[in-house]
Amino acid sequence: MIFQQLAIIPVIMLAASSLWVLVSQNWRRSILALAIQYLGVFWLISLSWPVELAIVKLVVGWVTGAVLGASQLPEIAQEGSGRSSQIFRCLAAVFVFILSFTTYPLLATWINTRPEILEGGLILIGMGLLQLGMTTNPLRVILGLLTVLSGFEIIYASVENSVLVTGMLAVVTLGLALVGSYLLNVAVMDEPAEDTP
Amino acid sequence: MSAPLLWIVFPLVIAVIFWLLQARPTLVIILATVICALLALLAWSVPIASAVKLGPWTFEVGSSLDILGRQFVLNPGDRSFLTLIYGLGAFWFFGTHIAGAHRHFIPIGMAVLALMVAALAVQPFLYAALVVEMAVLLSIPMLVPPGRPVGQGIVRYLIFQTLALPFLLFAGWAAAGVEANPTDARLLLQAVTFLGLGFAFWLAVFPFYTWVPLLSQESHAYETGFMLGLLPSVMLLLMLNFLDNYAWLRAYPLLPVALQLCGALMVVTGGVWSAFQKSLPRLFGYAVIIESGFALLSISLQSEVGFEVFAVSLFPRMLALALWALASSVFEEQGITPDFDGIRGQFRRYPLISSGLVLAYFSLAGLPLLGGFPDRLVLMANLAQVSLPVMLWVLLGNAGFLLSGLRLLATLVSGTQEKWQVNEAWPQAALIVIGAVGLFFIGVFPKFFLSGLLSILQSFNHLY
Numbered sequence: 001m002i003f004q005q006l007a008i009i010p011v012i013m014l015a016a017s018s019l020w021v022l023v024s025q026n027w028r029r030s031i032l033a034l035a036i037q038y039l040g041v042f043w044l045i046s047l048s049w050p051v052e053l054a055i056v057k058l059v060v061g062w063v064t065g066a067v068l069g070a071s072q073l074p075e076i077a078q079e080g081s082g083r084s085s086q087i088f089r090c091l092a093a094v095f096v097f098i099l100s101f102t103t104y105p106l107l108a109t110w111i112n113t114r115p116e117i118l119e120g121g122l123i124l125i126g127m128g129l130l131q132l133g134m135t136t137n138p139l140r141v142i143l144g145l146l147t148v149l150s151g152f153e154i155i156y157a158s159v160e161n162s163v164l165v166t167g168m169l170a171v172v173t174l175g176l177a178l179v180g181s182y183l184l185n186v187a188v189m190d191e192p193a194e195d196t197p
Numbered sequence: 198m199s200a201p202l203l204w205i206v207f208p209l210v211i212a213v214i215f216w217l218l219q220a221r222p223t224l225v226i227i228l229a230t231v232i233c234a235l236l237a238l239l240a241w242s243v244p245i246a247s248a249v250k251l252g253p254w255t256f257e258v259g260s261s262l263d264i265l266g267r268q269f270v271l272n273p274g275d276r277s278f279l280t281l282i283y284g285l286g287a288f289w290f291f292g293t294h295i296a297g298a299h300r301h302f303i304p305i306g307m308a309v310l311a312l313m314v315a316a317l318a319v320q321p322f323l324y325a326a327l328v329v330e331m332a333v334l335l336s337i338p339m340l341v342p343p344g345r346p347v348g349q350g351i352v353r354y355l356i357f358q359t360l361a362l363p364f365l366l367f368a369g370w371a372a373a374g375v376e377a378n379p380t381d382a383r384l385l386l387q388a389v390t391f392l393g394l395g396f397a398f399w400l401a402v403f404p405f406y407t408w409v410p411l412l413s414q415e416s417h418a419y420e421t422g423f424m425l426g427l428l429p430s431v432m433l434l435l436m437l438n439f440l441d442n443y444a445w446l447r448a449y450p451l452l453p454v455a456l457q458l459c460g461a462l463m464v465v466t467g468g469v470w471s472a473f474q475k476s477l478p479r480l481f482g483y484a485v486i487i488e489s490g491f492a493l494l495s496i497s498l499q500s501e502v503g504f505e506v507f508a509v510s511l512f513p514r515m516l517a518l519a520l521w522a523l524a525s526s527v528f529e530e531q532g533i534t535p536d537f538d539g540i541r542g543q544f545r546r547y548p549l550i551s552s553g554l555v556l557a558y559f560s561l562a563g564l565p566l567l568g569g570f571p572d573r574l575v576l577m578a579n580l581a582q583v584s585l586p587v588m589l590w591v592l593l594g595n596a597g598f599l600l601s602g603l604r605l606l607a608t609l610v611s612g613t614q615e616k617w618q619v620n621e622a623w624p625q626a627a628l629i630v631i632g633a634v635g636l637f638f639i640g641v642f643p644k645f646f647l648s649g650l651l652s653i654l655q656s657f658n659h660l661y
Contacts (some may be wrong), residue, residue: 110387132356141352145359152363159370164265168327172362175334179355182338189343 003046007116010043014120018127019093021143022134023086030143031069035062037124041150044120048113048158053166057153060170064146064177068139071181089134096126113158124151142180149173200245200271201262204236204279205315212308219300226293229303233287233310240279245271269318274655278434279314281650282427285515286310288632289423292519295625296419296526299342306423308335313431322438323369326362326395329432333358336424340416350411357398357405364395375445389449392439399432400489403462410470410482418478418529422522425485426515433492433507434653440496441657447499456497461587461594463490468594471601477525477535477554480601484521484561487598488514494591495576501661502579506572508654509647513568513639517560520632524554527625537604542612549621551609553629555602560636562599568639571647 013036020033038061046054100122107118128148131140153169211232215225243249246260261270271279290303312332316325333355341351371388378384396402401409413421440447464487471483492514495507525535527550533539544551556567563573581588621629639646654660 110383136349136352138347138352141356145356148360149363152366156363156366156370160366164267164324165327165366167265168324168331172327172330172334175331176359179334179337183341183347183351186338186341186343187346 003043003051007044007047007114010040011116011120011123013037013040013043015097015123018124018147019090021147022093022127022131023089025086027072027139028069030139031065034068034143034146035065037147037150038062038065040120041124041154044117044154045157047117049161053161053163054157056166056170057150060173061146061150064173067174067177067181068142068184071184072139089130092130092134093127096130097123100126107155111155111159113155117154117158121151121155124148124154126151138180138183142176142183145176146173149176198256199259199262200275201269201315201318203258204240204271204283205269205311205318206262208232208236208307208311208314212304212311215304215307219304222294222300225300225303226290229290229293229307230287233283233290233307237280237282237284237287240276240283245273245276247273267324268320269315270320271314271318272656274652274657275317277650277652278317278656281512281515281653282310282314285426285519288516288519288628289419292419292523292526292628295530295622295628296417296523297530298417298419298526299339301339301342302420302423305335305339308332309339309424309427313427316431317434317438321369322435322442323366323372325435325438326365326369329399329428329435330359330362333428339420340412340424342417348411348415350408350413350415353408354412357401357408361395361398364391364398368392368395372439372443372446376443379445385445385449389446389452392446393455396432396436397459400429400436400493401486402459402489402493403466406463406467406486409486410474410479413478413482413485414476418481418522418525418535421478422481422518422525425482426518426522429485429489429492430511430515433489433496436496437504437507437657437660441659444659447659453497453499456493457584457587460490460493460497461591463487463493464591465594468597470597472597474601475537477528477540477605480558480605481518481521481525483598484558485518487594488518488561490591490594491573491576494580495572498576498579498583499661500579502575504654504657504660505651506576506579509643509650510569510572510576511653512647512650513560513572513636516632516635516639517557517568520553520629520636521557521561523628523632524550524557527621527629528554531620537608540605541608542610542615544609545615545617546620548617548619549626549629553633555606555609556633556636558602558605559599560640562602563595564599566637566640568636570640571643 017033017037017040021030024030024033038058041061042054042058045057100119104115104118104122124147128144128151131144131147135141215229218225243258245258248255248257260272261268293302309332312328316328319325319328341347368388368391371384371391374384375388398405467483467486467490471480474480492507495503528535528540533543560567560569563569577588
């Protein structure tokens with residue numbers, strides 16, 4: 001009940017955390033922001049689903065963050081970037097926020113659900129796409145894809161509540177984290193020796 | 198015993214075992230080839246969902262398997278596709294060592310094959326989007342093996358394939374709504390838009406295909422060839438599944454026009470760009486784009502002949518792509534850079550590999566007497582009846598692709614006055630010859646080789 005009354009809070013959480021993921025130059029802070037983002041995702045999904053099913057998203061999201069965090073190598077963790085880049089990203093994010101808040105009524109004509117769910121979902125989809133369009137760094141790309149998928153899952157949860165789909169989406173989310181972890185380390189991986197045929 | 202257990206679960210278990218046996222590559226290659234060939238043979242010879250008498254024993258291979266309340270169903274009509282996919286799997290896996298593919302190739306490749314079959318078998322078929330996404334994620338360690346840098350192509354491949362997932366799941370939800378309320382034009386538009394965008398990302402439809410040539414250039418030719426040969430074919434079959442299941446989609450007036458436009462754009466842009474390429478892997482990428490374009494054009498006809506052209510084109514297309522990938526990989530294995538400068542004059546040193554490469558190329562370009570010609574001829578004739586300008590544009594795109602093929606041939610035979618010699622090892626020569634002769638025989642006796650593939654359409658009862 002309290003989740004429903006305070007539904008605007010997770011939208012603000014999602015906007016702030018996705019902005020943090022976009023702007024932050026430090027991978028630890030980005031992953032922390034991702035964890036907060038999944039808290040907001042859980043909150044909004046719990047408006048459509050029972051809490052015991054919605055919590056799957058939170059657990060999977062946090063495990064995803066843990067997998068990505070555990071695979072960071074010190075030498076590729078630093079990403080140098082100037083202040084102008086951060087300002088540009090902030091301005092682009094503001095544009096996404098404005099777009100999300102102005103276009104959600106259009107989406108509401110298609111999907112009949114609470115406005116907070118649509119706003120939160122659109123913010124994450126927009127911020128994720130923005131992230132994907134601005135980088136080729138594997139960590140950033142995976143964060144972008146996870147953000148887009150989270151936004152989609154928030155909206156999709158309001159129209160579909162199949163347990164199997166939830167499970168399969170959880171597998172895809174974890175798979176993305178594992179792929180991200182692999183891509184972050186692949187260049188420095190050693191080849192084990194093969195038996196002589 | 199059920200068919201999904203045999204053609205989905207068993208290969209998945211085998212893939213895990215192969216992963217554990219990676220330190221013994223020769224054993225894995227032999228086992229993978231034999232198992233795939235056996236699975237293909239079983240698909241070809243054992244009927245699904247009807248009693249089989251074997252001496253004193255009688256048994257039946259059931260068609261469905263229940264997992265978590267959902268069903269995986271393989272119908273008798275799927276046998277041709279199973280034969281095709283596992284038969285070609287045997288070809289690919291046999292060539293692993295010859296092509297110098299990474300040891301991850303067989304375990305992951307086997308799992309990807311099983312997941313592709315699962316994508317076609319899962320009911321409701323909307324779950325296929327999730328299964329395909331799992332296959333895409335699984336393919337990443339195969340396409341970027343340990344020690345290799347991560348390029349832009351692989352990142353874009355991951356992005357575009359993953360972005361297809363939300364659209365297809367939403368399309369499924371919207372489609373269910375249209376089924377319940379077929380007169381709601383807004384819902385119909387919504388379903389078609391989601392579906393269109395989902396398939397556009399999946400099939401790398403113009404303008405979302407930039408990753409295809411990039412991925413071809415960055416990754417090993419053999420592993421990329423495997424994925425790019427397999428993925429579009431399965432996705433196109435899933436598209437047929439959608440068309441078969443939803444009458445409103447088949448009746449949507451803009452669908453043939455949209456498919457025709459997308460297909461023609463892919464062939465024209467792919468053909469024109471390929472005319473300016475010098476790199477074999479990038480040309481391979483454009484060949485995949487052009488082939489997907491032709492497949493879309495055949496589906497756009499929305500007639501019996503169109504769907505038949507699509508079905509019979511699967512085998513020559515996949516075989517030609519496999520042969521090209523093999524020839525290109527063998528060149529790389531010999532230390533030859535796979536571009537026009539690197540392969541100059543190599544016909545005299547590697548006549549069999551060069552011949553295989555040229556035959557695969559010209560088969561994809563639809564030259565007479567080769568595997569790609571019969572279906573291309575029928576497609577163009579039918580397309581001309583529907584829209585002559587579109588056919589002429591498509592012909593222009595194909596001409597661009599063919600032009601690059603002629604340059605490839607000229608480059609291979611030009612240059613040195615070296616003496617003729619055969620430097621290929623016998624397994625390389627054997628596999629190349631099997632592929633090349635296969636393409637030639639399909640071109641000369643298309644009815645004998647391709648008529649069996651028409652039974653793929655038995656799974657789709659409402660298409661025409």
